Amino acid sequence: MRRKISTVLIPGASAPAGINTIKSLRLSDFKGKILSTDSNSLSAGFYLSDYYEVIPEAEADDYLEVLLNVIDKYNIEILMPSSGYDIFPFSEFKSKLKKHGVIPVVSDRKILEICRDKIYTFNHLNKIFRLPFTTLNPDEIDTYPFIAKPRYGKGSRDVIQVNDEQEKRYICSKFPNMIYQEFLPGDEYTIDVMSDLEGNPIISVPRVRLQTKSGISTKGKIILDKELIEESMKIVKKLRIIGPSCIQMKKDKLGQFKLVEINPRLGGGTIFTTLAGANFPRMVVDLVEGKKIDPPKISEITVLRYFEEIVLDERNKINYSGKDLLASNPCRI
Structure with a gap:
């Protein structure tokens, strides 16, 4: 039996994934309501949504309690997987969340861990798919350059190219919890x-x-x-x-x-x-x-991306956005 979704929750309203999830739903002419959440009270995505709530970070002890209260308050029906942090409690408490009438669209916790831990990713998939050689021991890589990066990092942040023995010694002494990977x-x-x-x-x-x-x-x-x-x-x-x-x-x-x-x-x-x-x-x-x-x-x-501004007044109420400014002052060539 089909159901009609009327309210969705989009976490991570201060980050590109959350903001772009809101924008994508708007582009699709989604008729329901959008609630965005974040631990940062000045999140741009708040002002693109119908409602917003400031909630604790996903690792906080009271995160689940606050989340469930928000779900009940707004009758949320879908939790979007738009935050690399929130997907973990979404998955861990999937059964409890479903009892509150909401569907967390997220994989099982075991799968999330395979994807988060890059050593686990390598060990789990290396015999089936082509992956760069990955190790916790830099001495197991005998050619330069190679890559050092966080074992649990996200995206391409904090990725360091190691070019020689001196750099290797420095990286190993300065940055703990790194993995070492074949340079591509x-x-x-x-x-x-x-x-x-x-x-x-x-x-x-x-x-x-x-x-x-x-x-x-x-x-x-x-x-x-x-x-x-x-x-x-x-x-x-x-x-x-x-x-x-x-x-x-x-x-x-x-x-x-x-x-x-x-x-x-x-x-x-x-x-x-x-x-x-x-x-x-x-x-x-x-x-x-x-x-x-x-x-x-x-x-x-x-696709070329650029920043867009949202201007708030002294009460943090939206005053105007970059789009409003462009609409009132169009540039014609």
């Missing part, structure tokens, strides 16, 4: 994959990351590469990831794609895929409503 010199690709609620992949949309800042794509081009599409869908099917995920791959020195990272959630660049024709947040709503998803036609577009 080729272009970096992100592949957004959408799966159904049983973990069966529906569509895969690859893009080349033309420019990144703080681990987030700022320029990208959709490239419908058959190998990337097929390989990413195999990875997602193997792990049985539920809903959206974003996978990062790079080419090695021989030009072969290797899996670098898996994020079992909506990514900071998922808006690229929305603009290319596959609106993943809308698909999440459609899946929960019981609709059949037919893979849409994807356009090989290039």
